[in-house]
Amino acid sequence: MRLSISDETYDYIVHLLNLNGEVMGEFIVDGNEMKIIKQSLSEGGDNCRVRPNFKDDDQAPEFIFHTHPFSCHSDIGHGWPSGGDLVATLKYARNGNKIHLVFDTTGIYSIQVIGDVSNNVNLKELARKLDKAPKDDTPECRDEYLKWVNDIGLFRVKFIEWKNSEFFII
Ligand SMILES: [Zn+2]
Numbered sequence: 467m468r469l470s471i472s473d474e475t476y477d478y479i480v481h482l483l484n485l486n487g488e489v490m491g492e493f494i495v496d497g498n499e500m501k502i503i504k505q506s507l508s509e510g511g512d513n514c515r516v517r518p519n520f521k522d523d524d525q526a527p528e529f530i531f532h533t534h535p536f537s538c539h540s541d542i543g544h545g546w547p548s549g550g551d552l553v554a555t556l557k558y559a560r561n562g563n564k565i566h567l568v569f570d571t572t573g574i575y576s577i578q579v580i581g582d583v584s585n586n587v588n589l590k591e592l593a594r595k596l597d598k599a600p601k602d603d604t605p606e607c608r609d610e611y612l613k614w615v616n617d618i619g620l621f622r623v624k625f626i627e628w629k630n631s632e633f634f635i636i
Pocket residue numbers: 532533534547548551568
């Protein structure tokens with residue numbers, strides 16, 4: 467899928483990344499353009515683990531994002547999706563979500579579930595496995611992380627630097 471981000475949306479994401487705490491919300495794809503639905507935002511405040519404003523058992527939006535803002539970097543360490551983010555993405559995919567984007571200060575991570583979205587995957591076991599992900603905060607380690615997480619075979623995770631975010635394919 468090809469997505470584009472307008473200057474206006476980019477500026478809005480920069481604003482979100484400067485807020486105190488994570489933000490989660492929904493976007494739509496209009497043509498190829500990603501548009502954030504501002505009314506859908508839920509804010510984590512000081513808590514760097516934002517919750518969506520839909521329940522676990524509810525139908526999930528097709529397109530979801532959350533932020534890894536500057537204010538949460540001491541909690542997050544590296545900016546890539548946490549094990550919790552990936553487990554949550556599998557739950558959302560079971561309820562209809564197609565793409566989960568993570569806006570980090572360094573770029574965008576896109577997460578799609580390509581493996582078994584049925585209830586066969588044990589979420590506790592998956593969480594334990596994901597805890598072993600590479601954790602250093604370097605670009606080399608990011609590549610190692612992406613390979614590691616994609617080799618599990620359940621997710622497709624991609625990283626797009628902000629400078630390449632005007633048009634990108636996920
Ligand atoms: Zn996260």
